[in-house]
Amino acid sequence: MNDLREQLKEAVASAFSQGRVRSFVCLERGFYPFATMPAILHSGSDADRVEIGLADAPLLAKYLLDMPKPAGIVVRSCDALGVSRLIRDRRVKREDLYIISISCPGVVDTAKIPMSMHRITALEKAGDALIVHTALGPTELPWSSVLLDRCLACVSGAASTDADVVLDDGRGKPPAPVDYSEIDEVEHMAPDERYAMWEKEFAKCIRCFACRNACPACSCRKCSLDLPEPEWLSRAVILPEQFMFHFTRAYHVAGRCVGCGECERACPVGLPLMKLNRKFTRDIETLFGVDDARIPRDVEVLGTFLPDDPEEFC
């Protein structure tokens, strides 16, 4: 792990020294020592700040939008998909980017560490366990029990190969099997029951737009939902508008969602947003014969068609 971090620091420093980048987005130590937060570096001398991100690591792709180019980024495979999304959406150009990909064993979700283990002083990965250090001493938790939800649906923990530098320590999490059982569960509910469930979820939504702002597929210069005219979405936070908001957000990323789950991680009130996104993903895969719809393609699923698409309408 440390080796990887050292390699990464070196790679970042040399990206600057070789003049490959004017800025670099990576993770650094956060306010809580065990968590990381995004940092935008402007000089190679900042490379020491670079962290791999054991816990609560935010995804970085979207920072590329506003960074001075050429811009560097360090990506794990989920973030690499986000970068690819931005490139396909022509929001950044590949030639303006300097990508360092790293392998990833998964990222710890500190919210999954039981309350009884609060006052965390440090976190440590040891084999298949997470060691939580607190004032009361260390405790071991199974690694898979504390991972972020997105890691449970990980495309691959191996370092992405579409990168300028590939740093893979071979400890990447193996790809997670595709599992749509949570979607099935919702589908098996009666319509009224489903509606009631979403009504309850959407009632929590405070329309803070954290989901949208975190999403690498939501990169419009100006979100249409913010426009006063036409008013696609009223600013009134009332249930009909919540349905409008969540329908539109999910529909706008339908076929474009890379499955990184950053929306859900960013949501401060715990909305199961991936249950919405993945419904589209699954339907797209089954209806249009797309293999893993999370992978960005040159032509978006809704930007094309097949003459023999399923015909359900008559």
Next chain:
Amino acid sequence: MKALLIPGLARIESVRDETAAGDVKTFTVQFLDEKDRFDYMPGQCAMLSVIGVGECMISITSSPTRDRMQFSVKKSGRVTSALHELEAGHTVGVRGPYGNGFAVNEWRNKRLLFIAGGIGLAPLRSAINYCLDNREDYGPIQIIYGARSPGDLCFKDEIFKNWPGFPETQVQVTVDKGDESWNGPQGFVPSFLKEIAPSPDNAVAVTCGPPIMIKFVLQALSELGFGDEQVVTTLELKMQCGVGKCGRCNIGHKYVCVDGPVFTLSQLRALPAEY
């Protein structure tokens, strides 16, 4: 207790086009219900509603010494555009008065210098008419006004006919660029001001206009020897409530809606340079 954000309904009595381009209109309004009517001081503002579209803060351009409340509105956004669609007999919402207004009582016996550009004359007009209606309380009044073109001059009746008729009252008008009908001075307000070079002695300078004009007028005034305390201007920011609650129109810890819109230059200098 009076509902804070609920406007009173008022009938538009008349609509007057001020400019040739039709982008400034003066609305004279009368409350439908006497209990909604309010008193105000020159420089104060009100929230004007086009019900179904929205609200915006507009300075009251009439003087409280006259009986009808008037607003001069330049078409710039959604609400003002909707307002421009309205005609006499239509209904608007009005709530106020908001803001501090001009310190007309502190101006007594002083020489008053009003410097305005374009629609910026609207808030000053309230003060000008107030002072003219209480003519004996104030010293000489000098009004310097400019607009982009002759067609863009507002309140033409007053600047050319009415005001110059008052004793010790001088109105000087310039346009950025004249046309065949124009034989008056040409040039921007700040340089016109410097040419006229009014004296700062016992004077208060009140200025309002586009931000770029204000910037250079303030410079010119200090070059002419006006102290920061002698210079008064009004500010405009996006507002939603008008009552210092919605948290929008602050510059530093001051809210333009309740602490302004009128500030002396020395007050402005104490605020962060955010505007």
Next chain:
Amino acid sequence: MIRVGVFVCWCGSNIAGTVDVGKVAEEAARIPGVVHVEQNKYTCSDPGQDSIRKAIKEHRLDRVVVAACSPRMHENTFRKCAASAGLNPYLVEMANIREHCSWVHSDMSVSTPKAVDIVRRAVAKVKRCVPLHPSTIPVEKRALVIGGGIAGIQAALDIAEAGYDVTVVEREPTIGGRMAQLDKTFPTLDCSSCILTPKMVDAASHPGIRILTYAEVEEISGYVGNFEVRVRKRARSVDEARCTACGICILKCPTSRDSEFNMGLGTRKAIYMPFPQAVPNKPTIDREICRHFTAGKCGICQKVCPSGAVDFSQEDQVLTEKFGAVVAATGATQFSVEVYGEYGYGRYPDVITGLELERLISSTGPTDGKIRRPSDGKIPKTVVFIKCVGSRDENKGYPYCSKACCMYTAKHAILLKEKIPSASAYVFYMDVRAGGKDYEEFYKRSQEMGTRYVRGRVSRIYPLDGKLIVQGEDTLLGERVEVEADLVVLAAAMVPQPDAPEMARKLGISYNQYGFFSEAHPKLRPVETNTAGVFLAGTCQGPKDIPETVAQASAAAAKVISLFAKSELSTNPNVASVDESLCSGCLWCSNVCPYKAIEEKIITERAGKETVTRTVASVNTGLCQGCGACTVACRDGAMNLLGFTNEQILAEVEALCL
């Protein structure tokens, strides 16, 4: 302030009969923005239009809603009307309270509120209309005629006569089409070839007409005035310039197959001309059967050709050319009568179709004009004609009337009597439709000549002792009829070409459920299509006889000529439009554009203190046809469709849901 005028039409009693027009007008007056409402008996009439013009001026109307019939009927009428009163024509919206309301609801208590809703929708939309201005595009003054039958020939001649260049593309080796196969034409019985071949020659020799035979249209792109067409001219294997049409090659060719021209009743060689008067009068090698191509042997034709015109190495030529207008004259074909098992076509050689009979009667046909039955070459004494084979039959064929069959059957009966005076003719029919100049008389004549018309269906045909026993019913007499026939002639329906839908897709036009191309309006725009610049002539649009085909061809030509009479065209301003300030430049919109009308554009703008460049989408308004697919692909809300903007549609939804 927006000042909407609403004009509620009675349409005589068409609307007023089932909708309380007064109530609609009353409610319309309450809609915000409506300043004037009036009712008219017939708004589309001169006085009706005058009242709109008057109201626009008197009430300073800046938007007009006409609550009347379908916009597909009169939108243009009222747009022109508004324009003549100085109002931008795109500030007019129609509320369809006739087709969608008064004609489908009889209860005033439901139709009236519905009409009010429809008007409310129209007002909501028209308030968000902005003046639109057509832009202009240049016109390439060359016409493409697809199909070299009589329709195509006539259209080409008319267009060329007006001074414009025409290219005719015909997929057979010769022009002439179906008409060339006919012997005589009704009701005058003049010889089909005699009137057709001069026209074929005229077309071929006209300096303004270029004929590409043995050629097919592969792709059409572009738009009115500016079509780009790719034509594949198949290799004839004969150098047309060298060939002198001496015919030796044909004579010597050892390979033959059934003649398509003779409906399989005779044969033709591998190197062949479909018929002697073919234009161009040059042979073609059928590579499917030519032994040189199938077996790599032979080559006799090349050896015998005195002018060295046979060229086995010839390749298909692909031409890409620009045209300003296209006339589709792709014709029709004959119904496959095999599906009527009871008639035994295909099993009994003496059951033939009308077109086959034409070839038997024709002096250029396989029997040199002698009517001999195919099985044994005997002269038939009794001939049974069966009409409506494949037409007017929803079970086995098509529900429509094939239109020409009644008359050609009458013609066949007459010709039979002329050729074999002793023969007797029976015609089994459902109805005789003889509408048309001199048609009824012609039908009568066939009766007077002794043709026996039996009203009823034939239920079965079976052979017995060299005869065909035709069993049927005379529904007028209510008795069974049995005829011992020597020959049975089926009046097969005219049906669309099997590849008509494919051609329609190339042309970007629609077709009906059978495959006939759809005209823009069944009555008022019968030769236009919904794709500007594409016109229809002949049986590709529906069954027709020759006079009608020729008339329609001339009409299509007239449309082309009037199109070419302008040096530029004004385009439909209801096109997509980009709000560059919102566009993120992802260009997903361009993926879904069927006209490739969206391009990438680099713009430069100020961002704070910096000048930055960025990519946005840009619409080519000449190419854009206004479908709006891009608007839905655009998440930014940057792409809009003028005349059908997001604002308008959302307002319409809202107005309908109030």
Next chain:
Amino acid sequence: MLHISKHNLLSLLTHASSSWQVFCPSKQGSTVNFGWFEGTVDTVAIPVNSCKGAFLPQTEELFTYRGTPETGLSLTGGFDGQKPVLIFFARPCDARALTLLDRVFLEGEYADDRYRSRRARSVVVTVGCKSPLDTCFCTAFGIGPDSKAGSDVFVYEDETSLYFEPLTEGGAGFVAAHLAYLAEGGTPVSVMEELRRAELPLAGRIWVEGMAEMLDSMFDHPVWEKMSARCRGCGACTYLCPTCYCFSVFDAPRGTHGKRYRSWDSCQFSDFMLMAGGHNPRPTRKERVRQRFMHKFNYGVKRQGDYLCVGCGRCIRACSVGLHAASALFDLKEAGR
């Protein structure tokens, strides 16, 4: 002290809800949120949102109108006759935050009638914080697990029971109305002691003394650039903050009738200050992040006489990129040295 067994709490609340609108934490999907009582209550977790919504709803109707400006209008927006609000199980930070909101909405020339009428007869029942979270730093603002400012009733919680200590007349009224559910006797001394001794993990790292004065000269400091670089520009922090109160007013027209609403708004949104002419005085995240923290730690002190932060830590939990009041105070302190 009057107390109730935890088992009976639901029946008390059910009874209370006949005369009060009860606003309490409950489990909503994966999180515990403050909201109107619907039969369940969660007394353990600190809710993700604050209880400000009981007095300043995220969206509220100001009035309904009928008619049009052209044809005449009538406005209806009656606001009365509602049951008083009972906040059940605020935390000391929440209760204190309400007193800060009160200064904004109740003091000065323009009191907010809606806020006032909701607040006027409200009762705030606060529970002592026995197990503060890793994100709690209320002590930095002089609040603590047993602070009573802003509360009408203070509740001590032991393993089995809740002990009610009325602090105000309103609180006493509430307790009196529910005597049937409460048993007399006992003082939860050990709980009181526990609360007094409770230590907040962040206490040592956060420093606010003199922060307001220090910020006076930091308006143009480069630290804002650095802090805001990671900001994603969402409004999670402001919407979950118990002391943020910004709102906007807008109309929802539907043909010839409609409503005017007010709804929370956030200074972190790019169009918060966008003016009709297109000018934006706070065009980038730097200005907006600065506005947020200047408002909390400088302007608030000048206008309302106190920091507009209570150290509840909700922004820490809300922010997905670690930009929150605690990190800001820490970074600003470093920068201001």
Next chain:
Amino acid sequence: MSLDWQPKIVGFTCNWCSYAGADLAGTSRMSYPASVRIIRVPCSGRINPVFVIRAFQRGADGVLVAGCHPGDCHYSTGNMYARRRFLIARRFMEYLGMDPARLEIHWISASEGQKFQEVIKNMTDRIHAMGPNRKMREIL
């Protein structure tokens, strides 16, 4: 729900086929319930699924989306995109708890006046049986 309650159906139809089909129903005097109100758009490819949500929000009890039969689009491909969009959007609305019968998508050609009539009749009957839509609906 009163017995004579009439559902409100918002119909989005393409100009070339389905609107013309509705016109044909009119010219052929084929009566159907007065439940549907049509919004004419050039092509089914112009119909944004968000419009459908908006209709439900504002009070529609049912929404009909109609376009040319695949292959017959006036713009050649618009309905193909519409088909993709609505295949997923309709499933998603259902996933959110919307009753699927309230959103119908049909291909109605210009010659299918009768089909238009039948679609409206059947849709109206079904929705009539379900009663007014309350989901996603705004109450004013």
